[in-house]
Amino acid sequence: MDINIGKKAAGERAVDFLQPGMTVGLGTGSTAYYAIKRIGGMVRDGLVIRAVATSEESARLAELEQIPLVPFDQVEVIDIDIDGADEVNDQLQLIKGGGGALLREKIIAASSKEMIVVVDENKLVKTLGKFPLPVEIIPFAWELTFRHLVALGANPVTRMLGNERFVTDNGNYILDCSFGQITDAVELNTQLKEIPGIVENGLFLNYASAVIVGYKDGTIKEITRPYPATKSF
Numbered sequence: 347m348d349i350n351i352g353k354k355a356a357g358e359r360a361v362d363f364l365q366p367g368m369t370v371g372l373g374t375g376s377t378a379y380y381a382i383k384r385i386g387g388m389v390r391d392g393l394v395i396r397a398v399a400t401s402e403e404s405a406r407l408a409e410l411e412q413i414p415l416v417p418f419d420q421v422e423v424i425d426i427d428i429d430g431a432d433e434v435n436d437q438l439q440l441i442k443g444g445g446g447a448l449l450r451e452k453i454i455a456a457s458s459k460e461m462i463v464v465v466d467e468n469k470l471v472k473t474l475g476k477f478p479l480p481v482e483i484i485p486f487a488w489e490l491t492f493r494h495l496v497a498l499g500a501n502p503v504t505r506m507l508g509n510e511r512f513v514t515d516n517g518n519y520i521l522d523c524s525f526g527q528i529t530d531a532v533e534l535n536t537q538l539k540e541i542p543g544i545v546e547n548g549l550f551l552n553y554a555s556a557v558i559v560g561y562k563d564g565t566i567k568e569i570t571r572p573y574p575a576t577k578s579f
């Protein structure tokens with residue numbers, strides 16, 4: 347229960363940065379949930395914004411909350427993206443995709459002027475890699491992609507949902523990859539991008555503009571990037 351106090355504090359605080367007229371990216375997961383819920387309350391109280399969702403799950407929540415959604419292809423730029431993370435290091439590099447939403451999350455983060463990451467205190471790490479890195483792969487020849495990842499030392503495990511393979515919103519599979527401590531995330535990201543069959547991986551290296559950390563006593567800490575995020579597309 348305590349953990350949700352931190353998630354709620356962080357998720358709700360991020361919403362303070364919204365301004366009327368903005369286009370907002372709605373993240374996925376149990377922390378972004380609190381941001382979406384608060385945005386919903388503000389919209390019902392008269393705040394005019396429009397939003398794009400990073401997953402079907404977040405789109406459903408936004409609809410319940412009466413937040414106006416626009417299809418991503420009708421949006422040129424997103425003002426603020428509020429999203430969670432599975433791990434954050436002190437360079438504001440992230441692992442994301444614990445909920446399987448990494449591909450749309452990365453597309454939306456890359457299209458956003460600001461990405462505010464909301465996490466509870468347990469997500470802060472010195473070195474990325476304790477949380478297995480989610481890698482989204484296309485079903486075609488997935489065994490071959492799996493073998494490429496084994497050769498890279500990824501120890502991949504196919505994500506399951508009950509007895510079936512987990513399938514993303516994009517119709518793909520997820521391999522959860524344990525590389526051990528990821529000391530050079532930039533190099534790993536480059537290596538993963540060279541493997542055919544990988545659609546995207548959960549390393550978000552230059553996206554977060556700020557991280558809001560929520561603690562179990564309800565306090566928050568805001569960490570801003572000392573230099574502007576440079577996004578590579």
Ligand SMILES: O=C[C@H](O)[C@H](O)[C@H](O)COP(=O)(O)O
Nearest residue numbers: 375376430443444445446447
């Ligand atoms: O695919 C899911 C997303 O990347 C989530 O934002 C991430 O897993 C963090 O989720 P939560 O806030 O539930 O820990």
